[in-house]
Amino acid sequence: MEIAKVRQDFPILFQTVNDEPLIYLDNAATTQKPKQVISAIENYYAHDNANVHRGVHTLSERATRQYEEARETVRAFINAASTKEVLFTRGxxxxxxxxxxxxxxxxxxxxxxxxxxxxxxxxxxxxxxxxxxxxxxxxxxxxx
Ligand SMILES: Cc1ncc(COP(=O)(O)O)c(C=O)c1O
CATH class of the missing domain: 3.40.50 (Rossmann fold)
Structure with a gap:
């Protein structure tokens, strides 16, 4: 893994703290977000935000589809047998x-x-x- 390249994805790391480049290790408490995630979240709230699994209108269907696609992405990433094994929680x-x-x-x-x-x-x-x-x-x- 090219750390310098990966750091480029995290806008929050483009700052100094105590005159040193920021290094963040408190990931168990809160992870920093790469620009791809920040942009996906912004895009979601700007275009698709709605209740998931509880509506039949267009935005709700879009939100539900993206939510379930994320579940499938996670399933494939952890090599789970079924999306039923993937639960999203608060933490x-x-x-x-x-x-x-x-x-x-x-x-x-x-x-x-x-x-x-x-x-x-x-x-x-x-x-x-x-x-x-x-x-x-x-x-x-x-x-x-
Ligand atoms: C080391 C460590 N483990 C677990 C947790 C709990 O995480 P969550 O806030 O997702 O319940 C924290 C939260 O600060 C943590 O620092």
């Missing part, structure tokens, strides 16, 4: 809660052990703590 916290409550509630039984590391972000700790409590399972902290 990591919501996603992990869904996994812990959906998958976790189905497979974890009393006495089971759930492994996390001692360095988890809250979003990957609280859902498992709650699952362990619900199921009388044991949360085990792997040392680093």
């Amino acid at each position: 990591t916290t919501t996603s992990l809660n869904w996994v812990a409550q959906g998958f976790g509630d189905q497979v974890v039984e009393a006495g089971d052990e759930i492994y996390v590391t001692a360095l988890e972000h809250h979003s990957n700790l609280v859902p498992w703590q709650q699952l362990a409590k619900r199921k009388q399972a044991r949360l085990v902290y792997l040392p680093l």
Whole structure:
């Protein structure tokens, strides 16, 4: 990967902070957007913005089509078998809660052990703590 070339796609990196070129590493919290994404979002709001899956008018159909095309793009990218495996959520916290409550509630039984590391972000700790409590399972902290 040519880092210098990739950086050109991110307008936000065209600035200095503390007299140094900006380097951004807080991607787990919020990722920066490349110009292609910024332009797609601007284009969407300027031309197609409408309710997805809840309308029969032209804009709603366009918005729904693009939403489902994005799901297919993601499916192909992660090599999933079906678009039904691709769910869009607000972020990591919501996603992990869904996994812990959906998958976790189905497979974890009393006495089971759930492994996390001692360095988890809250979003990957609280859902498992709650699952362990619900199921009388044991949360085990792997040392680093
Ligand atoms: C390291 C790390 N993991 C997970 C999260 C949670 O992400 P989200 O805001 O998508 O729930 C954050 C949010 O700041 C984070 O910094």
